Amino acid sequence: xxxxxxxxxxxxxxxxxxxxxxxxxxxxxxxxxxxxxxxxxxxxxxxxxxxxxxxxxxxxxxxxxxxxxxxxxxxxxxxxxxxxxxxxxxxxxxxxxxxxxxxxxxxxxxxxxxxxxxxxxxxxxxxxxxxxxxxxxxxxxxxxxxxxxxxxxxxxxxxxxxxxxxxxxxxxxxxxxxxxxxxxxxxxxxxxxxxxxxxxxxxxxxxxxxxxxxxxxxxxxxxxxxxxxxxxxxxxxxxxxxxxxxxxxxxxxxxxxxxxxxxxxxxxxxxxxxxxxxxxxxxxxxxxxxxxxxxxxxxxxxxxxxxxxxxxxxxxxxxxxxxxxxxxxxxxxxxxxxxxxxxxxxxxxxxxxxxxxxxxxxxx
Amino acid sequence: xxxxxxxxxxxxxxxxxxxxxxxxxxxxxxxxxxxxxxxxxxxxxxxxxxxxxxxxxxxxxxxxxxxxxxxxxxxxxxxxxxxxxxxxxxxxxxxxxxxxxxxxxxxxxxxxxxxxxxxxxxxxxxxxxxxxxxxxxxxxxxxxxxxxxxxxxxxxxxxxxxxxxxxxxxxxxxxxxxxxxxxxxxxxxxxxxxxxxxxxxxxxxxxxxxxxxxxxxxxxxxxxxxxxxxxxxxxxxxxxxxxxxxxxxxxxxxxxxxxxxxxxxxxxxxxxxxxxxxxxxxxxxxxxxxxxxxxxxxxxxxxxxxxxxxxxxxxxxxxxxxxxxxxxxxxxxxxxxxxxxxxxxxxxxxxxxxxxxxxxxxxxxxxxxxxxxxxxxxxx
Ligand SMILES: Nc1ncnc2c1ncn2[C@@H]1O[C@H](COP(=O)(O)OP(=O)(O)OP(=O)(O)O)[C@@H](O)[C@H]1O
Ligand SMILES: [Mg+2]
Numbered sequence: 001x002x003x004x005x006x007x008x009x010x011x012x013x014x015x016x017x018x019x020x021x022x023x024x025x026x027x028x029x030x031x032x033x034x035x036x037x038x039x040x041x042x043x044x045x046x047x048x049x050x051x052x053x054x055x056x057x058x059x060x061x062x063x064x065x066x067x068x069x070x071x072x073x074x075x076x077x078x079x080x081x082x083x084x085x086x087x088x089x090x091x092x093x094x095x096x097x098x099x100x101x102x103x104x105x106x107x108x109x110x111x112x113x114x115x116x117x118x119x120x121x122x123x124x125x126x127x128x129x130x131x132x133x134x135x136x137x138x139x140x141x142x143x144x145x146x147x148x149x150x151x152x153x154x155x156x157x158x159x160x161x162x163x164x165x166x167x168x169x170x171x172x173x174x175x176x177x178x179x180x181x182x183x184x185x186x187x188x189x190x191x192x193x194x195x196x197x198x199x200x201x202x203x204x205x206x207x208x209x210x211x212x213x214x215x216x217x218x219x220x221x222x223x224x225x226x227x228x229x230x231x232x233x234x235x236x237x238x239x240x241x242x243x244x245x246x247x248x249x250x251x252x253x254x255x256x257x258x259x260x261x262x263x264x265x266x267x268x269x270x271x272x273x274x275x276x277x278x279x280x281x282x283x284x285x286x287x288x289x290x291x292x293x294x295x296x297x298x299x300x301x302x303x304x305x306x307x308x309x310x311x312x313x314x315x316x317x318x319x320x321x322x323x324x325x326x327x328x329x330x331x332x333x334x335x336x337x338x339x340x341x342x343x344x345x346x347x348x349x350x351x352x353x354x355x356x357x358x359x360x361x362x363x364x
Numbered sequence: 365x366x367x368x369x370x371x372x373x374x375x376x377x378x379x380x381x382x383x384x385x386x387x388x389x390x391x392x393x394x395x396x397x398x399x400x401x402x403x404x405x406x407x408x409x410x411x412x413x414x415x416x417x418x419x420x421x422x423x424x425x426x427x428x429x430x431x432x433x434x435x436x437x438x439x440x441x442x443x444x445x446x447x448x449x450x451x452x453x454x455x456x457x458x459x460x461x462x463x464x465x466x467x468x469x470x471x472x473x474x475x476x477x478x479x480x481x482x483x484x485x486x487x488x489x490x491x492x493x494x495x496x497x498x499x500x501x502x503x504x505x506x507x508x509x510x511x512x513x514x515x516x517x518x519x520x521x522x523x524x525x526x527x528x529x530x531x532x533x534x535x536x537x538x539x540x541x542x543x544x545x546x547x548x549x550x551x552x553x554x555x556x557x558x559x560x561x562x563x564x565x566x567x568x569x570x571x572x573x574x575x576x577x578x579x580x581x582x583x584x585x586x587x588x589x590x591x592x593x594x595x596x597x598x599x600x601x602x603x604x605x606x607x608x609x610x611x612x613x614x615x616x617x618x619x620x621x622x623x624x625x626x627x628x629x630x631x632x633x634x635x636x637x638x639x640x641x642x643x644x645x646x647x648x649x650x651x652x653x654x655x656x657x658x659x660x661x662x663x664x665x666x667x668x669x670x671x672x673x674x675x676x677x678x679x680x681x682x683x684x685x686x687x688x689x690x691x692x693x694x695x696x697x698x699x700x701x702x703x704x705x706x707x708x709x710x711x712x713x714x715x716x717x718x719x720x721x722x723x724x725x726x727x728x729x730x731x732x733x734x735x736x737x738x739x740x741x742x743x744x
Contacts, residue, residue: 073643085634088742089656099642132740
């Protein structure tokens with residue numbers, strides 16, 4: 001049982017405000033992933049939950065108990081650091097047993113807990129080695145094992161996989177997912193830069209930006225219904241294309257006249273009659289763009305770069321206006337001979353997003 | 365690429381050669397001291413220590429014993445062996461020349477016959493056997509015989525025996541240990557705690573304290589000698605071992621705190637925070653994590669402090685009583701050996717070597733803690 005309640009949490013380093021007014025309710029057993037641009041305060045928020053950083057505003061409750069002034073060890077949390085932070089002079093066994101020894105647990109209890117964790121993480125053969133004799137992946141597993149033996153209510157992970165190579169990252173990610181599944185009562189909070197980790201692991205993703213929460217929700221909700229242009233471009237890779245336009249027809253289905261020409265684009269987003277003539281940004285994900293022969297298209301441009309990845313082909317178009325981001329389209333399969341051609345691209349009305357003033361029209 | 369590799373190997377060579385040169389430079393005097401300390405006093409003054417394995421040529425003087433003269437066919441004859449004379453100590457060597465005047469002590473080759481001014485002859489064989497003849501009675505005194513002999517190298521522990529035994533150097537050695545060990549251990553104990561607090565605990569005025577420590581680093585200790593001694597006298601410690609322990613502790617602390625704090629502050633923050641999350645108190649973090657990881661810094665400071673206290677003369681002179689029982693080795697060497705026995709090189713060498721042996725031992729024992737890579741595997 002571990003329910004976290006963050007109310008109005010804020011953090012300032014002296015005069016510099018890093019986070020403010022964070023309200024978040026995390027249920028028992030939820031897997032929460034914090035994402036956001038570098039320096040937005042993800043680690044800071046995690047460290048505040050851990051008790052390593054003082055909370056300068058608001059309250060943090062774990063299971064209904066105010067935790068602001070409780071030392072880290074008494075919060076029922078365990079943290080896995082990005083740098084592993086193993087104790088270099090202790091064997092793997094002692095690394096894992098450290099917290100239990102400090103807590104004054106009996107020998108038998110400690111041995112049992114360490115053995116169980118080692119078994120779960122397949123660390124048995126390495127128990128008597130020093131950390132320097134382990135590979136990166138093994139070290140990371142020891143770091144996770146050290147958290148597991150404490151049987152905490154809340155697990156905190158700060159970019160635990162960022163030091164691993166691609167293959168190991170996938171393997172360890174799956175291990176973490178299995179671990180989370182095996183411990184349905186443990187709440188996990190996980191910071192990452194990696195989209196795939198966020199999308200695959202999270203029950204809910206929390207996007208941090210601009211000192212606050214830009215949006216919090218299940219991964220696919222963030223993908224399908226981003227609240228803002230920022231979230232829309234942050235989730236998904238390559239980032240969503242944004243094309244300027246003007247609302248031409250309102251109703252259940254909104255028609256937008258593209259500023260760069262090409263006629264009307266339909267979007268399954270309801271608008272009010274008063275919205276007519278409003279300047280909007282039409283957001284279309286690269287994977288939703290497809291070539292069209294029809295007159296109505298969202299975008300027309302010359303293909304500058306073709307990236308053939310096998311499963312998909314990514315087309316980079318010349319920017320439609322000076323200073324605008326180049327439009328990217330992702331076509332399934334292999335396409336050749338597109339370089340230099342001028343293509344008209346369109347998208348399914350259900351796949352078109354509309355933003356006014358940076359905010360999605362869905363969330364007005 | 366070739367050029368780069370060549371350049372690098374040349375650099376490596378330069379480094380190796382420099383190190384070799386430094387080692388040789390340092391080893392030569394040490395070896396000389398060691399060798400000299402085992403040599404015979406006369407041999408030390410006759411040849412350099414690097415000639416120690418070879419026989420030493422020295423000239424001696426003896427007087428043929430007139431009482432041993434016998435009459436032999438109208439001549440008075442004295443026979444004997446130059447190596448049995450009082451002027452010569454040690455094992456028999458080989459005569460390489462002899463003479464009859466001090467001006468030319470080796471003018472004749474062994475076996476030759478030299479004519480005495482008063483009439484008569486002297487001859488000395490290579491094995492030392494001599495024969496003096498004279499036409500008339502020698503009177504009270506026999507003639508002088510000078511001879512040059514090559515004596516085989518002589519090594520012994522006599523110098524050490526004398527230094528450590530008879531000359532109360534043994535007591536001084538014990539005294540030095542009595543001063544040095546607590547004066548090394550106490551500052552390390554205090555400084556390690558202080559360094560942890562200054563590196564990893566938040567409290568108001570921490571920065572000022574660190575600045576004060578750095579400031580104290582540059583205060584010359586001579587400045588504090590007199591006031592400190594007065595203080596010791598006021599509080600009743602006076603000149604004593606407790607007094608010198610405290611003095612050395614005080615003089616050593618700024619460097620110790622500074623060195624250890626800098627080292628500890630460089631330990632990865634994550635490890636310490638992780639230990640805190642694991643439930644460790646500051647004291648547990650200190651004893652279980654920071655202290656074991658700080659061995660290199662502790663060892664370096666221990667070596668510094670040990671050497672400095674061991675070799676210290678000034679502080680010992682000021683803070684220890686001047687009686688013989690309280691003299692440390694440096695004082696002993698400076699006062700007694702250099703003063704009264706300036707010429708007795710054997711004793712000096714033995715004393716000097718005794719006093720560097722322990723620091724060498726300490727260095728070689730502790731240097732294995734001066735390892736790099738203690739943090740390997742901890743953080744990436
Ligand atoms: N001790 C500190 N003093 C002042 N500012 C700090 C301190 N620690 C962090 N900050 C600032 O707080 C902001 C958030 O830092 P934080 O480490 O939480 O970012 P992050 O989201 O984890 O970034 P990254 O993804 O790069 O790890 C940064 O702008 C950083 O400069
Ligand atoms: Mg971070």
